[in-house]
Amino acid sequence: MFVWKNASKLQRQVRKLFQQVSSDKFKLFTRFSPDTTLISPDMTSNLPKRSPEDNPMAVIARCKKEGRPVFVAGPMVRYSKLPFRELVRHYKTDIVYTPMILAREFVRHENARISDFTTNASDRPLILQVGANNVTDLLRMCEMVHPYVDGIGLNCGCPIKEQVREGIGAALMSKKELVADMVRAVKKTYGHTLVMEVKIRVHADIAETIEFVKCVEEAGVDFITVHGRTKNTRSSVPADFGKIKAIKEIATVPIIANGDCRSLKDAYSICEYTGCDGVMAVRGVLYNPAMFAGFKDTPWGAVELFLDLASSYGLPFRLIQHHVSCMLESQTSKKLHIELNEATCFAEMLDFFDKHFTLKRSGDAGFGSAVDFPYKDVEERNLEDRKKESRQTTGRRLKL
């Protein structure tokens, strides 16, 4: 019975594969022929049209004019949702990314669209990062979202095993022709109306990365973000800024450096060393959303603002908890941090804050503006002061 079942399954599979071979063979070559009529969608969402000022290329040019690097908050799976995006914009971040959204799911399922992409009128400049492994899904995704974003970023750097196996993320680092085809298809369809960015990692052999960059530049990419680690480098190993510098030297499009940026000082040092046009922080902004505004640690106001935004727009509790936990890390005692992480619902977490801190709500005087943590317990405050002093003497240093 088992043998028969498997044999027939095998037969079906073989037949299917042969059918594909024959149909592919005789298929007309219909490259880049999507429905490209750029009809405006029914704007029932009441979102204003995209402004040319929010075009990422205009932002990069503006920052260059101001003589400073572009500050970018990079994409984080699960965490770069709308409340967090609004929070980092409040603290002088120029360009913000959505989390990576899988094009395949987005263009096929309504539920994926509802849970993956939420926006509003002030959510700009915004780059939507896409995970795709073929031209069709990417083009269809662009066709759906182009009225609601300022740019599309193709993720060629995600090292997650499950995605790489699907040919998404870092798997694309070994398929430069495919990436070039994807970029070319988007640029051919949308021209300058939709900015196309590619986020890459470096290869062990820099010559390979240089080849890759030249290939996508030729295809028409607008700018490139380079992460200074290879697909297999662990995050504990410092990013290789020498390689980013080498790429910047040959590139003709703006380059954004990514990796190990944890403070405003780091951002300036990285840009000075590599000569890049801007810097992208990912973990840095997760732990300190106010870093680009010059704060060394998360100011208390950022915690208040985030809790207000998250409860106002709605965000799953575990995501809120993780954000707040990161913001508070190394700023509170271990005991308080554990208590926060042990909360099982949003109300319990709020009770925790009201018990130990003075948490202001929107409308309260001084809401969102405090820098120091307003402890209710004097002992906790003294402990935090001691911690701050020790952090200042044994501060982490960026390796360039």
Place this chain on the structure above:
Amino acid sequence: MLRASILKVNRYLSKMFANTNTSADVTGYNTGEVAVKRGSGTTKIRKGQTEEEFQEQKKQFWATGPSVSKTDILAELMSDLSLSKNEGSALLLNKMEKIDREKVFYYLNRLYYDRQYDVCLQKIDYLEKNMNIPPDFNLALKKNRSVAHVLRDLQDLRDRCQSHLP
């Protein structure tokens, strides 16, 4: 023995076809059908999407636009769900889609954040009453797990609201 041979042949065929790139051309515009590798080493074909199916999805997305979140969106939503304006109509929390149910809880959490404990308590009472759960309803059963979770979360929030009220 036979099973092992069949699996071996299967793996070999998948590999062979993957190497000869039998899947649709990923560099061209087609249905988006692609061959991907599984953890076991075999190849799986991810189905494509016809142009008609895509146009249908696009039409749906453009008709509503993306989810737009703004301040007080939850309160607006709840008034649509007849929770605040028309207390007479039913809101069946246990029959809702998960996404909508989450929004109801976000709304309750926002009331808690705003320290409107009495209003939050009223809403919880209203939601629980409308669930119309029969007395002999077995919450321990696996199929009733989501209802049990909803009731547990409502009860927890009720206790917390009550602890803040005189």
